[in-house]
Structure formats: structure tokens, C-alpha cells
Amino acid sequence: MVKVAIWGSLRTATDGQSEVEVEASNFKQLLDQLAIEYPALKPQIKRGVSLALDGKIYRESWFTKINKDSEVVLMPYMVGG
Amino acid sequence: MALDENGKRIFKVVGTRPPRPDGIDKVTGRAMYGADATAPGMLQGHILRSPHAHARIKSIDTSEAEALSGVKAVVTAKDFGLPDDESVLDVQDNCMARDKALYDGHPVAAVAASSAAIAKKALKLIKVDYEILPHVTDVDEAMKPDAPIVQTGRAMEDLPDGLSENVTYHFEFGHGDMDAGFAKADKIIERSFKTAATHQGYIEPHACLASMNSDGKGELWCCTQGQFYVRELCADIMQMDASQLRVTASEIGGGFGGKTTVFIEPVALALSRKSGRPVKIVMTRDEVFRATGPTVSSSTDVKIGMTKDGRITAAHATLRYQGGAFPCGTVQFGAQSAFAAYDLEAVQTIGWSALTNRPKEAAYRAPGAPMAIYAVESVVDELCQELNLDPLDVRLKNAAQKGTKSSYGPTFDDIGLKATLDAAKAHPHYAAPLGPNQGRGLSCGFWFNFGGNTCVSMNLNFDGTVGITEGNPDIGGSRASISQMAAEELGIPYEKVRTIVADTNSIGHNDVTDGSRVTFAVGLATIKAAREAIKEMCTRVAKIWDIDADAVYWEDGYAKPSGPNAGTFDPMSLEEIAAISAQTGGPIAGHHEVNADGAGVSFGVHLVDVEVDPETGATTVLRYTVFQDAGKAIHPDYVEGQMQGGAVQGIGWALNEEYIYGEDGLLQNPSLLDYRIPVASDLPNIDTVILEIPNPGHPYGVRGVGETPIVPPLAAISNAVSRALDLRMFELPMSPPKILKALSSKV
């Protein structure tokens, strides 16, 4: 299981939990699993999310490997100027 | 792609300051910008814009305009389809209003004619029947439940009671126990701040030249930060295949985030399709101000608790941003970045975003961060004053570092904030004496930076020179830095490399030039492409020497046998290998395609001295020093240029620049006379100190540098002015009338 930190305003989609656990070994599995277990997260995942893995921000990269003890933080999709 | 293990390598080309490849074209007037292109039979396109802040379009009668001699096409929203994707439809609606004009300057129709004079005359013949609707331009007003609704059906999911349907987004970030944190504080300060919307202010107005053929093929020349994104948007809007629309990015006369979308390009394509002729559209400055760009305007509450010795115990911010007439998520970046510079046990940020009758917000350098960090750094400065603490010491005491759980969630890797603060503290600027009516301010700044989709193609010519094809418009000297990285990796002189920015049919997709990504991501792909070309060169040489490919290695521009066991051979240069490449298997190339990650966040600290004239309220910037972590400065001149240019844009934001709307909802100052950006005589030299804390996610340690420098000036100058006046300022810009007003209220 991988622990995923959920940002504040998304916590209504995770029954108020700031951290959820899902079975995943890469980002694709993680996002798919999140969408299955917490369907209310789907709209945001569709709008776009970034994932921070051990402090490094990834914008897409489905096949990025996640270790069991990795720090995973769900973040809004990043853009810039 | 991780930092090279030989992170301490001695660079030969990287870190030098060679002349930029586009230099001569730009100093002789030969460089071709958006408005500089022409085509045979070209028509002039002009756009009719709403004179109202908010109005229903009951009907548009274009018949008289169409009948005018010389008019070849008129288009309105009826000439566009309805794209399935809501975000694309928003872009299209922003380019051409459908049912309602949503802001002063919103396009409602466009004309293509044989001359500009005829086109302008035709615009006057178009009859639009408007039903004027109530409007709202202020973010706090727009959030109230009885506010005029800008667009129905766009409210956020689960809209809380007591908020207007204009509220489109809500974000929350943070961690820790806020109540416990504030309970530990010796001093708590809670303040509210406002910042005005500002414009990116690129000197080149938007311009494009579109040509649609009857066989469905299209050509588009335009000034943009991202030709591929322009192609995707325009192909969607025009309902054509992406492969049939070739978009070529002209030289770009500034962007700063404002040229990351489309405004006139779909209109020019539609006019060209309808008229069967090439159509050029060039915006006036008035159009640029009224209908492109600006940033969000903001209204923010910040509450911070601190112990007597300067430790922050808890920090809270509520941010309210308006991003114009279409949903805009920029407040999320403000909410994420507000407290990024601090190592906090208890932190919470809440962001709200609302629709208003203003032009759609476009990204501007570190979008969303400057106004959030302005409010936070102002309160930190006031706490330092109240508790009689040195503001740099307090920042150092609370600074985020490797291992800090950031205010937006992830744990930081190697970051340069403390080193940057130390450099500021050690700098003579920090100890220099101040005179009467003078004040010194400082602020930290932060931006995430990112990588993104990137393609680079590198080709070795038979004469031993190298061509690099990449797909990101060069807005700050990136062709030079990319050539440097290629030369470094290949071990050849910089002068042997030429980098060009290709059109959309000449290379694979590249994300927009944004997010401070180009030197990082295109550089990374260039290094990978070079390593691929090197591998191929070594393979060819191994065949010549009749040894294993593994027994050949590359060093300083030569293929060499790897040791005595490999045999004794004279090293072969890139030039020699390229010259016989036809005989050894054909042209040699390297390419790399990647969605780059690991950009590495960027921190900066700005130090500024100002003098405020109590008679006039005018602020003079006396001295300015920028400290920033660049990871590795590839071309230090252009790193400094980013630091200086960003700082000056921030100075303008702090002191003068603002969108001023009247009671009628119309923009009062859509000209460079009334919207005053800093001029040379307003400014001192901008001193720079580059720090290099390598980014673990890039082979040379590069971090993006372009956006962070606009973040600190807002608070740094506000803190300096507040200290000079001995009166805390809460609103930007601090233009002379506002300073006089604040002074008059001082008891």
C-alpha cells in the first residue's frame, strides 16, 4: 500500500482524510485506484493533477515507479508563465 | 534525469557568456516578429470589440459591412463551431463572444478587407444590438451572493452557502494543528491586503498571419510562447486535423506568460477560410490591454503567530483571486506557494477564485505567487518590527531546507534558500547606512518550476558542425544556452553549433515556453540527444578500429580507445567522424523525446532601499540587489537578465502598474501612457548575486530561473516603503496618490 497525501479542498472527496492508502506501484495504478476508491476525486483527476514523489514534482508520467515507503503528494496540475 | 555523478566537473562552455545566435538579426532590425510577415494577396483583419462590461448580444447585423467595397469576409461567433472540450470552448468564446459580451474589449465580430482603412470603416458599419447587464469587476464584490452572475453554470462543485455562483474554484493546503500553533505565539498579527491586476506588458502586441487553403491545409505565423499549443487550440476550434495546420513561431517580442494562449489566431484563420485569402491581424496597444493578459487581482487575509525570539508557530492565509470572465485556477498556486519559504509546523492556506467582468487572466511569470507572498512577507516584516527582530535573521531561523515538509505538501530536496539568505546577510548592501525618509525592505520568493514535453533533434553535418532543432520559442536567450550545453557535451566550440526553433511540422510536440522550463527541459533533452550522437560516433569509430563499441569512449570532442587492451589508435575528432559518416553508415544524429520531470524549485531573496518623498508621495528605488539560486547558470548574462527583468516588473507592480476600472466597468487606462511600466530613469542598476546549488534532477544541475524574480519585489518594496514612512502599507500599487492618502491618515 502507498500513502497519498490529499490537499485540503479535496478531502471532502476522501471522507475528510488527509492521507489515504491505495495499492499501486506506479502513478497510473495510483490514479486509477484513487478514482475507483474515491469516485469524487475523478473530476479533479480529469482536470489534471501533478504528483510529488519524494519531493520531486511530476506532471504526468504514468509509469513512474512508486516504492512502498515513498512520500506521495497529490497536487493540482502545474502551469506557469 | 539525475545530476551527473561527476557533479564537480569542470565546464568549458557552460558558464561562459558567448554572443547569442540571434544577436545580429536583432540589433540590425532583421529579426522577423509577428507583425513583420506578409503574404501574397494578404488582407488586413480587424476586430470589433464590446464597448460594454457586460451585455447580452441580441443580434449582430453585418450586411452593410459585407457590402462595403474591399471587404472580403466578416465573421462572428456563428462562423465557429462548438468544441466538445469545455476549456477549448472557453478559449474560443474569449476569442469571439457567443451570447454575451463578458468584458470591455471582448471581441464580437471581425472583418478582413483589402486595406486597414477599409477594415476599420467596415467595423463601424456592423450593428450590434446589446442588452446591457449589471457587471462586477472587484473580487470581493463578485463573491457576494447577490453579485451579478458573469457566467451561469460555472460555479464550483459543492458551492458553500453565502457565496455567489461566480465562485469557480476553492483550494486548501497545509498541515499541523493551527490552534495549538497560535497558542504558542507571543505575538499574532492578522492583516488584509489587496493587489491590482497588472499586465505582462510585452512591447510587441499580438500579431499573426493566417492562410487557409481550400484543400484544408493551413499556415499560421504568429508570436507565441508555444506554437504546438497554438496548433492544438486552433485545430480544435477550426475543426481540422493538427497535421494540416502548420504553425510557425515568429521571433517573440516578450511574453512573460501572456503569449501562452490564443486571442486573434482563430479569428484570422476563420477570416482566411471565409475569404480564401491570407489574413493578417495585428493588435493595437489598446486591444492588448483590454482583451489580453492581465494577472489576477487579489484580496488576501494573512495571520501569523511568532515567538519573541522569532520562530513562526502558525501561519494562515485566505486568498481571493479574480481571473476575469472565465474560470481561472491560478489561486491554487498562490495558496501553495504563500508559505513555501518557511519550515512550519502548522500552516493552512485557503484559496477562492471568482469570475468578474474583466478579460480572462493569462499567466504572468510565477502566476499566482507574487500577490500571495507579498501578503505573507508583509506580515512577517511587521512581526519583525513589532518584536524588534532582524528580518533576515527571522527568515533564516524559519527557512525551509532539505527535509522540510513544504507548505504545499511534498518534502523539499536540496534547495538554496538558506544559502541565498546567507548571501544577502553577508552582502554590503544589507549593512549600508540609510538616510531620512529612506527604508530597506526584503522578501523571499519562490516558484515551483517544471519540465514538460520536449523534443530535440541534433544533426551532425559533414563538415563537423552541429545543427540543433528544438520547438520552444526563445524568449530570453535560450538558443544560446542550448547551443552551449550541446557544445559542452560534444566537446566542440560553441561557434560550431547552431540552434533553431522549428515549426510544428518539423519536430515533435513541445510544451509551451513557460514554467521556467526551457533551459532545464530542452537543455536536458539536448544533453541526452548529444549522448546518443556520441554513442553512435563511438560505434562508428569502433568499426573503423575493428574493436568493441564498448572499448571506445568520448572525451573533449574525440573518440578514444578506452585503454591499452582496446588497442592503440589515434583519437578521432567529431569533425573527422562526421566527414566520413556517409562511408560508415550514413548521417549521424541524436534525438531525445521526453516529458521531463525533476525541475527543481527555485528560491530568491531581494533587498531594496527606497526613499519616499512625503510631499509628493513618490517612491524612488535607490538600490536593489537580487540573490537567487540558479542551480547552474548556463549563460550567466541571461540568468542575470532574468533576475533583473523580473525584479523590474515587480517594481512596476509594487509602485505604479494597475488596471483601473470605472463605475461603468470600462478599463480607464488602456495605454502605455496611463498604465505606467517602469522606464530607465525610474530605476537604479539592479545588482545580482547568482548562487549555484545544483538541482539533483538535471545532469548539470540547472534550475529554471525565469519566474522567481518577479515574486519578491512586491513585498520587498512594500516593506521598504512601510519602514521609510513608519506606516504599514496594505495595498498595491503604492502609487503617489495612495501613499499621500495613507500619510494623511497617519496620526
Place this chain on the structure above:
Amino acid sequence: MKNIHVSTTINGDPTEFICNPDESLLDVLRNRLGLTGAKEGCGTGDCGACSVTVNGRLVCSCLVLGVEAEAAEVETIEGMANGEKLHPLQQHFIDGAALQCGVCTPGILVAAKALLEKNPNPTDTEVRYWLAGNLCRCTGYDKIIKAVQSAAAEMRGA
């Protein structure tokens, strides 16, 4: 309105054109003569990107009528280099990285050249006030001022 025939000299070359009586010199240069080095940043004389000289006087060509070029000597960015030899200002702008996007650069070079012709040894403050009519959004002006001063120093020494 009927077009008017104008005889003028541009960058030393005798030049003839026709234009509308209300057409700006900038539009004539860009649209009729192919001299697109001067840029239109505002059309109201606020940004200086269209700077040229008319009879040695620095002007915003967006505020000058094409017909005013009659019998005048007009100098634009295209005439600044002497063949392959760049003017010292042009060279120092490249060497000193005094441009980023480059769209303000032609106007700033024309303006700086006009300054150095009047005042070969300006102070930084004089350079800053002279160039106050030329907006640059990329550089923060720092490297521009330094490049003008290093070019001025070279020109004084030459």
C-alpha cells in the same frame, strides 16, 4: 483621400514613395518600404519602439506623417551598421547581453546613437533620462545602460 508622392532620403539612399496624407511614417517604412526594423508597440508615442531620426532629430515614427519625410533625411535601424561592420552600439548590445526579446532594441539603438551624437560622454543618469521614452520589458535596463556606456567609451577612444 488621394495618395501623395514623396521624395526623401532613407539611410542615405534616395527613395520615393506614395502614401495617404494621414499615414504615419512608421506605416510607410514598414508597409510600403519593407523596413520592418522599426516596431509599433503602442502607436501613441509612449514606447519608443518605432524610433527613427528625421533630419538628425529623434522621433517616434508613429507620430510623424509619411508626407513629412519630403526632402528630409531619415535614418532607421537598417542604416546603422556599415555593411558587415556593426556600429559600436550594436556590437556592445550583443556583447553585453543588453537585449532579450529584442523588439525594443532597434528603437533603443537609434535613440542611444542620437544621444551619443549630442553627448559623447553622458552620465548614467543622462543615459537613463534620454532613454526614458524607450520601454523595455525584459532587461530591467541595467545591461542596456552598461552597453551604451561601453559603446560610448569605445567611440570616444576611436
